[in-house]
Structures are given as C-alpha cells and as structure tokens.
Amino acid sequence: MHRILLIDDDEDLAAPLATYLQRFDLALDHAARPTLGLARLAEQRYDAVILDVMLPEMDGFEVCRRIRHDSDIPVLMLTARGDVTDRVVGLELGADDYLPKPFEPRELAARLQTILRRSRNGGSGDAQKPQKLDFEGLSIDLQRREVHREGELLELTGTEFELLVMLAREPGRVFTRDEILNKLRGREADLFTRAVDILVSRLRKKLEPLPLIKTLRNAGYTFAGVPRA
Structure with missing residues (x-):
C-alpha cells in the first residue's frame, strides 16, 4: 500500500479522504501544520505528498521549496480554483501536479495514481x-x-524524468505541447499549455550546459542529443 502525506490545515478533510x-x-496520513509535515517527511517514508497552498506558518x-x-x-x-498563478508557481518550484479546490476525490485518486506510476522505480517494462x-x-x-550529465547524477522529479x-x-x-501534456497525464485533460513551458524550462536548466532541448516556434519541442557510438 502506498503511503501519502496530506499537509492541509482543513481538519474536516483528512478523515473522509483517508477513508x-x-x-x-492508498494510506493517507495527515499533518495540519507545515512544520509537522516536514518533520514527518524527514522521519518517515512516504510515496507522495498532497500539499495545500493556503497554510498557516508558511x-x-x-x-x-x-x-x-x-x-x-x-x-x-x-490550489485555488481558476488561479493560474498558483499552478504556475507550484510547477516552477518542482510540484509534479496540481488540483484546484474544491475537487472530486475520484480525480485526486486518479492523479495520485498517475504520479505514483511515473515515479515507481523499475517497473514492468518490455525486456526487449x-x-x-x-x-x-x-x-x-x-x-x-x-x-x-557528464558523469554527474542529476536530481529530477518524476515528471521531469518522464518528460526527458x-x-x-x-x-x-x-512534440507539441498538447502531446506532451496528454502523455504525461496519461489521459486527455483540460490543462494550460504554459505548464509544458515551465516543465521544459526547469528540465533545461538542470541539463545545462548541454543544449539538448530545442524549441520550434509555433510547433513544440524536440530532443537534440547525439547518440553515443
């Protein structure tokens, strides 16, 4: 069973969501304060975090971050429903996904399953x-x-790894922005294409100084790496 940590000061949300x-x-643990949540992450193993934007303390x-x-x-x-700024900032800081409040529990479960699948080590890929x-x-x-990258191990989020x-x-x-969004989500979704630009920019920065991802104006993105002989 996957262990999920919810960091949210809404005391009425945790119990029904856990059920x-x-x-x-998915086993849900709850921390009402950010400091408590960060302490639990440092002490225990979790497979994913659900993190509210509006919190006390910070x-x-x-x-x-x-x-x-x-x-x-x-x-x-x-995030707050319709607040694109929150979504953009969250993605820029390294969040793997976002969900506007109020949300349907079934959609939250689906998104958790998607990011857990992306981050799962190994997997049952084709041996060929x-x-x-x-x-x-x-x-x-x-x-x-x-x-x-040039011998140095990079720290990538699950979404960044899948994009690369x-x-x-x-x-x-x-790859067009819509193709990238749909493939990373694993389903069609009503998303803003700005999310792809943010993810690509974040990945590019981690790959520097290698110029591996090229932007084609009004078309999308392409990988420019040269296969090693």
Whole structure:
C-alpha cells in the first residue's frame, strides 16, 4: 500500500479522504501544520505528498521549496480554483501536479495514481526495450530512473524524468505541447499549455550546459542529443 502525506490545515478533510483513498490502496496520513509535515517527511517514508497552498506558518510554495531541497518525492499541490498563478508557481518550484479546490476525490485518486506510476522505480517494462539511453554527455538509466550529465547524477522529479525520456526516445521528433501534456497525464485533460513551458524550462536548466532541448516556434519541442557510438 502506498503511503501519502496530506499537509492541509482543513481538519474536516483528512478523515473522509483517508477513508475514500483506502479503496485505491492508498494510506493517507495527515499533518495540519507545515512544520509537522516536514518533520514527518524527514522521519518517515512516504510515496507522495498532497500539499495545500493556503497554510498557516508558511504557504505551500515555501513548503514545496523545502521538500524539493531534500527530496524528489512526488508532490501534488491543491490550489485555488481558476488561479493560474498558483499552478504556475507550484510547477516552477518542482510540484509534479496540481488540483484546484474544491475537487472530486475520484480525480485526486486518479492523479495520485498517475504520479505514483511515473515515479515507481523499475517497473514492468518490455525486456526487449533498451534499459539505457546514451548520448554525448548524457546517460539515462530507465531501470534505475537515473540521469547522469557528464558523469554527474542529476536530481529530477518524476515528471521531469518522464518528460526527458519521452523526448529522448525519439530524437529529432517534434512534440507539441498538447502531446506532451496528454502523455504525461496519461489521459486527455483540460490543462494550460504554459505548464509544458515551465516543465521544459526547469528540465533545461538542470541539463545545462548541454543544449539538448530545442524549441520550434509555433510547433513544440524536440530532443537534440547525439547518440553515443
């Protein structure tokens, strides 16, 4: 069973949500204060975090920033409905997904399952497929979910890793923003394309100084890595 930590000061939300998520094999733990949530993350193992933006002590953005300083655990942020700024800031700080409040528990469960699937180590991939993607200056280990840039291990979130693999599997192919969004979500979704720009920008920065992701105006993105001989 996957363990999920909810950091939200809404005391009435945790109990019914925990009961609902049990049917999806998700065990929910609750921290009403950010400091308590961060302490639990440091002491215990969790598979994902649900993080509200509006919190006492410090806002969810600061909590996300602190989580990302020490961990690549999947983070799903709860934002104000229709507030694109919250979503953009959350993604820029390293959140893997967002969900506007109020939300349907079934959608929350679906999104948790998606980010958990993306972050799961190893997996039951086809044995015929290569387990590594090697390029000049970059090596992607698909089984260990590790990326080395010029010998240095990079710290990528689950979403960043999946985005890189998607592009690197087909060097030279142009992926539109909608294609990237739908593939990362695993389903059609009503999303803003600005999210892709943020994810690509974040990934590019981590890949520097290698110029591996190219932007084609009005078209999308393509991977420019040169396969290692």
